[in-house]
Amino acid sequence: MMSVSITASAADHIKKCLQDRGQGEGLRVKVKPSGCSGYSYVLDFADRIEANDAVFEEQGVKILVDQDSLPMLEGTEVDYVQEGLNRFFRFNNPHVKDECGCGESFSV
8 A cells, every 4th residue: 555654743843834724634745747857746735635635644644645646655754854944844755766956856
């Protein structure tokens, strides 16, 4: 079975964002063609679950992934990290073969 997981740090951040928004089913993660390496991640808060969404629930948080993105995200761990003053989601994706220098896109 395909899966996407999240760390405790990511779960805490997503819960806080959903609480601040006052609504939402969870975090939608997609992959789209973009950037110099081929693909980029797209994040958005989902207010409803679509018919073609795979839903992964962990630590009280739902991650929604559409069927087109799922093969490239299988086995990915979503983390939320702080490096200096920067805070961001980091994707530990076992399918990534290369990333661009700026870190905005990847290839599989």
